[in-house]
Amino acid sequence: MKLEKLIKQCCQQKLTAQSKVYQLYADKLFSICLKYSRNYQDAEDTLQDSFLTIFANIKQYKSTGSFEGWLKRITINTALQKYREKVPLQLVEDIIENNVDDDTEPIEKTVFNLDILLEFIQKLPDRYRLVFNLYVLDNYTHKEISNLLQISENTSKSNLSRARKNLKKELQKYQQNAKK
Incomplete structure (x- = not known):
């Protein structure tokens, strides 16, 4: 089935199309979730939340860019949002912010x-x-x-x-x- 047809059916909230999109992209998106999560269970939760967001907002996808890229962006934003909701990030502000050179090999x-x-x-x-x-x-x-x-x-x-x-x-x- 063509991707455009799948997306159109997802916009109509057809479960078979949503299931197919999930099957096509879950592994790739789960790897993103693992990168941003503390453990496997958190990654599973993030993936679930990501797909809920994807299907709730799929009508906003305008077919102007990569569908996979759009999915990845939502997944990353979902992971970041979970951390914002959990605990304040308390990102470190350096006393000497301009001294960020790292002499170690990347x-x-x-x-x-x-x-x-x-x-x-x-x-x-x-x-x-x-x-x-x-x-x-x-x-x-x-x-x-x-x-x-x-x-x-x-x-x-x-x-x-x-x-x-x-x-x-x-x-x-x-x-x-x-x-x-």
Whole structure:
């Protein structure tokens, strides 16, 4: 079935079409949910909430861009909204915000098993995990992140730097333990 027809049927709230969209995109969207969640159960909840939002707002999709991109954007926004509702993010404002240079090699250039990397990303404090995921994994700019999280661009840069340092430290420990 063509995607346009599926979307039209979803707009008419046809369960078979909604089920098909879910089957087509659930795995991809769940991987996004895992990146932004503390654990598997939270990711499942976020995926569920994302699809509820998707189907409630599918009439707003104008077929001008990628449908998958639209779904991903909703999923990311749903994950961020869950954190806003749970606990204030308390993003770290650095005393010296302009000093965000990181002399370490970017963690995204290091090769690790994806499951191990995801496990360490999930263990990051919320404020670091959100900025790291948005910037490194989903290619948002610091300006976009600052708007989404309502922080300054320098705070976004600082949180990214700290996330990278934390990840690098944990991954180095993991490598050392693996060599033993």
